[in-house]
Amino acid sequence: MFICIVIKCELVKLKRMYNGVVYLFLFFLLPAGGNAVMAQGSALSQKRQWSVEGGGYWVYSTVIDHPFSSLSYSGGTPGAGLLASTTGRVASHFLELFYTAGDRTNAANAEVQDRCITAAYSQGYELTGRGRESGIGGRESGISVKAGPLLKAIYSKRTFDGFVNVNSSYEFTVGIGAALFVFYRVEGLQDRLSFSGQMGIPVVNYLRQPLFAGEADGNEGKVAGPGSFLDLNGRWAVHFAINTTQQISVNYIWEYYQVRTERKVESAAHRVGLAYNINF
Amino acid sequence: MLKPIAYRRFCFGVSAMLSLMAFSGCEKTLGLKDPALDAPSVYEEAWTVMDQRYALFGIKGVDWKSVHDQYKASVTAGITKQELFRVIDNMLETLADGHVTLMSSFDTATYLGFYELYAKNFNYSNLLNNYLRNDYATIGPIIYKIQDSVGYFYYGSFAAEISDADVNKLFQAMQDTKGLIVDVRNNTGGDPANAERIFRHFLPDKALVRYEAWKSGTAHDALADPSPVYLSPAAPVYRKPVCVLTNRSCYSTCNDFVSYLSGLANVTIVGDQTGGGGSTPESYVMGNGWRLQYSASMTLSADKKPIEGGILPDVAASITWLDEGTGKDPILEAAYGLLQ
Numbered sequence: 001m002f003i004c005i006v007i008k009c010e011l012v013k014l015k016r017m018y019n020g021v022v023y024l025f026l027f028f029l030l031p032a033g034g035n036a037v038m039a040q041g042s043a044l045s046q047k048r049q050w051s052v053e054g055g056g057y058w059v060y061s062t063v064i065d066h067p068f069s070s071l072s073y074s075g076g077t078p079g080a081g082l083l084a085s086t087t088g089r090v091a092s093h094f095l096e097l098f099y100t101a102g103d104r105t106n107a108a109n110a111e112v113q114d115r116c117i118t119a120a121y122s123q124g125y126e127l128t129g130r131g132r133e134s135g136i137g138g139r140e141s142g143i144s145v146k147a148g149p150l151l152k153a154i155y156s157k158r159t160f161d162g163f164v165n166v167n168s169s170y171e172f173t174v175g176i177g178a179a180l181f182v183f184y185r186v187e188g189l190q191d192r193l194s195f196s197g198q199m200g201i202p203v204v205n206y207l208r209q210p211l212f213a214g215e216a217d218g219n220e221g222k223v224a225g226p227g228s229f230l231d232l233n234g235r236w237a238v239h240f241a242i243n244t245t246q247q248i249s250v251n252y253i254w255e256y257y258q259v260r261t262e263r264k265v266e267s268a269a270h271r272v273g274l275a276y277n278i279n280f
Numbered sequence: 281m282l283k284p285i286a287y288r289r290f291c292f293g294v295s296a297m298l299s300l301m302a303f304s305g306c307e308k309t310l311g312l313k314d315p316a317l318d319a320p321s322v323y324e325e326a327w328t329v330m331d332q333r334y335a336l337f338g339i340k341g342v343d344w345k346s347v348h349d350q351y352k353a354s355v356t357a358g359i360t361k362q363e364l365f366r367v368i369d370n371m372l373e374t375l376a377d378g379h380v381t382l383m384s385s386f387d388t389a390t391y392l393g394f395y396e397l398y399a400k401n402f403n404y405s406n407l408l409n410n411y412l413r414n415d416y417a418t419i420g421p422i423i424y425k426i427q428d429s430v431g432y433f434y435y436g437s438f439a440a441e442i443s444d445a446d447v448n449k450l451f452q453a454m455q456d457t458k459g460l461i462v463d464v465r466n467n468t469g470g471d472p473a474n475a476e477r478i479f480r481h482f483l484p485d486k487a488l489v490r491y492e493a494w495k496s497g498t499a500h501d502a503l504a505d506p507s508p509v510y511l512s513p514a515a516p517v518y519r520k521p522v523c524v525l526t527n528r529s530c531y532s533t534c535n536d537f538v539s540y541l542s543g544l545a546n547v548t549i550v551g552d553q554t555g556g557g558g559s560t561p562e563s564y565v566m567g568n569g570w571r572l573q574y575s576a577s578m579t580l581s582a583d584k585k586p587i588e589g590g591i592l593p594d595v596a597a598s599i600t601w602l603d604e605g606t607g608k609d610p611i612l613e614a615a616y617g618l619l620q
Contacts, residue, residue, distance in 0.1 A: 062312055067333075069565035070315045070325060107314060108569030163563040164573060211504070213333065213562060213576040214494040256312075262497055266312045 053083040055251060055275025059100045063114060065169050066264040067212075068160055073112045077102025079271060081251075092124040092146060092181070098271075116156040116269075118255075122179035122200060123148035143184045150179040150200045152231070154257065156267065171209050171259050173229055175202025191241070198235040205229045209263050224261075231257040239277065249275040315567035319364050322568050323355045326368045326382075329564050329572055330375075332498035336559060336575050339586050340375055344500070347374050362386065365570070377588075378468075378531055379561040381573040394531060394555035394590075401527035401552045401599050401611060402465040407434070410607045417453075420446040424453070430619050431457035432612075435478065438533045439470030444477060444514075451481045451516050459619030460518060461612070462541075463525040469532025469557060479540050480514035482522065482547070487511060489540045490587075491580040492560065506580055511540070522547045523615035526593060532557035538591045539581050548618060549593045551611040558587035 057079040064072045079100030086093045101115040124146030157170040179200040186193040207229050208221040222228075233255040241247040253271040258264075315321060327348050337344060351371040355364065365382065369389035372380050381390040408414055412432075416425040421440030424433035431454040435442075454460055462478075479489075491506035524541050526549055535554045541547045559575030566572055581587050597614040 064312060068563070070567045071565055071569070072312060072314055106565070106569075108565065110565060110569075162571075165560055166562050166576070211494060212496050212502075213335070214492075214504075214560075268312050 048086050048088045050280040051083075051085045051087065051277060052280075053081075053085075053249065053275045053277040055081050055083075055249070055273045057081055057098075057100070057251070057253075057271045057273030059102075059269055059271045061100070061104065061114065061116075061267065061269035063104060063112070063156075063158065063265070063267040065112075065158055065160075066266075067169065068158075068163065069106065071106040071108065071110075073104035073106045073110075073114070073158075075102060075104035075114075077114075079273070081271075081273060081275065083275070083277075090126055091148070092126075094120070094122045094124065094179075094181075096120045096122075100269075100271075111161045113159040113161075114156070115158075116154070116267075118152070118154050120150065120152040120200060122150040122152075122181075124179065124181045142187075143182065146181040146183075148179055150177045150202060151175070152177070152200060152202050154231070166213070166215060169210055169263070169265075171207065171265055173202070173205045173207050173224070173231075173257075175205035175229070175231065177202035177204070177231075194239045194241070196235075196237045196239065200233060201226075202229070202231050205231075207259065207261070209259065209261065209265075212262055228260050229257065230260065231255075237275075245279045247277045247279075249277055251275055317568050319355050319357075319359045319361075320352075322364060322566060322570075323352060323368060323371075325566050326570075326572060327352075327371065329566070330372070330380075330574055331500075333495060333562070333564070333576060334375070334380075334500075334574050335493070335495040335503060335578050336375070336377060336588060337500040338503070339578070339588055340377070342374055347371055361568075365389070377559070377575055378555065378557050379559050379573065379575045381561075381571075383571040383573070385569070394557070395528040398528040399552065399598055399600075400529075402529065403599065403604055403607075403609065404436075404466070406604070406607045406609055407463075407612070411609060411612055419450050422446075422450060424450060426453070426457055428620075429456070429458045430616060431460040432463065433461075434463040435467060437467055437470050438472070438474045438537070440474070441471070442474050442477060447477045447481065448514075448516075451518055454518060455516055457520065459521040459523070461523050461525060461615045461619065463612070464530050464534050464537060465525050465527040465551065465611070466529040467531075467534040467537075468529055468555075469534050472533050472536065475533050475537040475540075476511055477514070479537060480511055481516065481518055482541060482544055483511060483513040484517055484519065485513060487543070488582050489543070490536060490582060491584055492577050493580060494560075494577045503578060506578075506584065519546060521619055523618055524549050525611050525615055526551040526554050526591070527611075528552055528555045528590070531555040535587060535591060536579060539579075539587050542591055542594075543582050548595060548615075549591065550595045550615045550618070551593050551597055553592050554590040556588050556590040558589075 058076060059079040060076040062072050062074040077100055081098045084095045098118040103111050104114050105111050125148045127145045127147055153174045155172045159168040182197040184195045185191060205224045207224040208219055210219050235253045237249045237251045239247050239249045251273045256268040258266045331344055351367055354367045365384055365387055369382050373391050376391055376393055378391050378394045412425050416423045420442040422433050422435050488508050489511050490509050493503040493506040496502045496504040524538055526538055535557045538554050542549055558579040560577040561573045562576035564572045579587055595614055597611040599610060603610055
């Protein structure tokens with residue numbers, strides 16, 4: 001409820017102001033402050049657990065950049081991801097960075113060089129009362145569900161082969177929305193096996209693209225709701241604990257976004273990767 | 281806090297939703313797939329791309345909707361891809377724009393009426409044999425000669441790269457002449473940077489040379505405010521009388537170049553009207569792999585007039601069929617006479 005109120009308040013505020021950046025910070029400082037207050041009253045929360053995960057991925061993505069072509073460009077490329085998290089009984093924080101670059105081809109064998117950087121910061125507030133013990137790095141078996149606000153940025157740039165005068169395009173978005181996390185630790189197997197799922201949907205975004213025509217360095221930005229920018233994504237992971245501080249994860253991430261402006265862009269990516277996770 | 285049963289249902293629902301999203305074919309369900317390739321769809325795509333992205337409807341006077349209906353009648357069920365290519369080409373030709381091109385693996389179609397409908401007004405062999413007498417110097421893609429203190433150079437394509445150093449060398453060589461003939465006939469354009477490298481040596485001070493109004497939306501009249509383009513001089517600056525030789529094949533970047541020069545007091549344009557091409561083209565790849573090139577901007581002169589229709593000469597001159605036969609170039613001779 002608290003999160004919903006905060007989100008609603010911030011959405012209303014965002015409509016009223018032009019300087020969105022200030023409010024983005026406020027948006028995350030408010031629940032973080034609340035978390036700090038709650039943490040004072042909980043001995044468990046003071047034993048916050050930190051975790052860092054790094055992994056290599058294989059990314060198969062498809063993009064249609066409508067100002068350039070109605071054809072889809074697809075291809076597989078390597079990628080790298082970094083996930084840092086801190087887990088407490090009440091609140092958890094997640095920071096994820098991902099980078100991939102490579103060539104995609106269309107049905108006519110024309111190529112585009114595609115680069116994409118994604119950064120996401122999210123908070124998860126325990127909905128099931130199980131807290132840190134059942135989350136990533138936790139020890140208690142069973143399900144834990146968390147939800148909280150999300151701050152996500154995407155920068156994706158494409159350079160097309162064989163186009164005259166203007167051959168590149170990009171979109172940059174910073175959005176706020178909601179994230180949902182599910183953790184499940186399997187009973188038995190010495191509690192080594194766990195699953196996690198995550199979904200995040202930015203609701204209000206700042207979207208920047210090139211102008212309708214002309215050089216790609218000319219650009220325009222605007223505040224965009226789901227009607228102008230839709231981002232859906234899901235992440236599934238299987239974690240195997242090597243010992244109390246280290247684990248190996250197999251991750252699958254699906255991401256789809258659609259820019260619904262006069263420069264319409266659709267992009268989808270499947271990422272499969274192996275990651276190493278260490279807890280502090 | 282959720283009760284155990286409700287919470288288990290909640291978790292099941294969340295898991296099911298994530299599973300569905302992750303494994304159900306995802307992007308194709310959401311519409312991320314290639315378009316239909318039947319002839320009517322290809323025709324509609326070509327028409328729509330031009331309808332939404334072509335920048336010169338405002339000065340072409342073409343009823344694009346009528347054009348759609350007129351040519352759509354030819355797109356029948358059994359039409360071959362070669363026939364479809366020709367239908368779309370005919371549709372595009374109504375725009376009379378040399379920057380509009382349709383390319384496929386088996387053919388390329390460009391509007392060439394900007395010069396094909398007019399006198400050629402240039403004969404390279406006659407120029408070399410009878411005027412330069414095969415005795416000239418070369419710097420990069422440029423040939424030049426100085427005769428009776430009048431300089432002459434020919435730049436046949438701005439697509440041919442020239443360096444700053446070479447341009448500098450050329451103008452150093454021309455410094456002691458009493459006048460200069462710049463021949464850009466049959467120059468159908470190329471890289472604007474090459475044209476600007478030359479033009480800067482005629483420019484006494486930084487100057488506004490053109491405006492570019494880019495398409496800003498899908499409506500026919502959606503053009504952004506024209507953005508000014510300035511150029512600065514490069515030494516050595518040539519300040520003596522200059523004649524620029526033009527014909528209808530001077531197009532696109534060449535058209536811009538002549539437009540820039542027409543704003544200078546010491547420059548006289550001699551010959552025929554330029555072919556036009558006052559726009560910047562961009563590309564689009566259609567669903568069947570055919571490439572479509574279209575004008576994405578409208579180029580305006582320094583006094584904000586469209587130059588798509590070409591630049592008129594100050595001194596009109598032409599090469600008749602009789603001149604061709606006798607090896608004469610009255611355009612070059614007119615310029616030479618002006619500088620004597």
